[in-house]
Amino acid sequence: MAELREALKDLNEDEVYRLVDEKIKQGVSPLDILDECNKGLMDVGELFAAGNYFLTELLFSAEIMQNIMQKLEPLFSQGDNIREDAGIVVIGTVKGDIHDIGKNIVVSLLRSHGFKVIDLGVDVPVEKFIEALKETDAKVLGLSALLNSTYPVMKDVVEAVKNAGLRDKVKIIIGGTICSEAVREFTGADAYANDALTGVNFAKKVYANK
Ligand code: B12
Incomplete structure (x- = not known):
């Protein structure tokens, strides 16, 4: 390889x-x-x-x-145990960042595992994430980010979810090469991922426990 x-x-x-x-x-x-x-x-x-x-x-x-x-x-695996209605995930690349190759992979993999994915695209403003969460009743929010400058933006999104009264219901995972445990802690997200499969497993776990 x-x-x-x-x-x-x-x-x-x-x-x-x-x-x-x-x-x-x-x-x-x-x-x-x-x-x-x-x-x-x-x-x-x-x-x-x-x-x-x-x-x-x-x-x-x-x-x-x-x-x-x-x-x-x-x-991408269609697997054996794939449910058609695995859950809903809202995802997007945060404001200020236009990288989307990794995010698109996560979207494909989630869809191939039966999730309905609301893909908000790139350079997504904070309010758009909140609107989508309210409209769709999704329990998982995925934020993609590849630029160091987006740390505070991710934190803003997490804060906005809190302020909208949705934080108890919505689990948040941040993803991208810059994401780490330290960044997760800084942003207040629930998890971080440096690969797409971790994101799928996170969403599966959230919906299994709901
Ligand atoms: C391709 C690329 C671009 C392309 C992007 C095209 C596109 N449509 O996405 C273009 C040329 C447009 C670009 C632009 C820029 N780029 Co760029 N780019 C890259 C490069 C080489 C590869 C990124 C990539 O696609 N990787 C492949 C994918 C599959 O990997 P990934 O994104 O990490 O995604 C995986 C995981 O992270 C995870 N994941 C990702 N998102 C999510 C989300 C969730 C929820 C989950 C669960 C998982 C997950 O799953 C994915 C699959 O395994 C990186 C190098 C690098 N080290 O990452 C630089 C890099 C990210 N870019 C960089 C820079 C500086 C820029 C520019 C500012 C350059 C410039 N001077 O204009 C601009 C930024 C513009 C902007 N405002 O966003 C820097 C960022 C430095 C930093 N950490 O802040 C990097 C690291 C290069 C470097 N070493 O300097 N870039």
Whole structure:
């Protein structure tokens, strides 16, 4: 799998698609393929931070990743114990942040596990999350964030849920590479995730206990 990470890091588009197709054919789990691609994108991010890659390369990496997702999404597990009405999840990338590749993966995986997902998109203002929670009666709110500058924004959303009188009913999970236990604590969310499956398991647990 290391070669896939390397090819993505080098933005060697054709080689990336060839390797992804090869892994799929070999029966490698789509989530494992995704993990390896994530590592490649982290490498791209580091090259960008170091000034070796520029915005063009960052955009190109996103385009490649979106094409990979077209291949992987249909393969996300349909599993054996999937309920059609697993629950409702409201999700969005918080205000100030337009990254959505990871969020879209979480949305696909939740849907493939039977959840109804209200996807608010990117750069979502605080009030929009609250409106959606009120309208849908969802018990799970997922916030996606990849920029350090969004820590206070996530905290604002959690506060707004509290102020709307919904905090007892709605469990909140924050996700994205910048999320950690320290960030969870700062924002007041209930959980954090650095991968999509953790989000699905969180939602399952919330609805199992309700
Ligand atoms: C691709 C990319 C872009 C693309 C995004 C395209 C798109 N449609 O999303 C573009 C080119 C637009 C972009 C723009 C910018 N980017 Co950018 N980008 C990246 C890059 C290389 C990959 C991100 C990605 O898609 N990863 C793949 C996905 C699958 O992983 P993921 O998002 O982490 O999601 C997984 C988990 O985290 C989790 N997850 C994610 N969300 C959620 C939500 C929930 C509820 C749950 C449960 C789980 C979960 O599940 C996902 C699947 O496993 C990262 C590098 C990195 N280290 O992350 C930089 C990075 C995030 N970008 C960065 C920066 C600085 C920017 C810009 C400010 C650059 C600029 N100067 O303009 C702008 C920001 C614009 C804005 N206002 O948002 C920095 C952020 C630094 C920081 N921590 O603050 C990074 C880390 C690069 C770096 N090292 O400098 N970027």
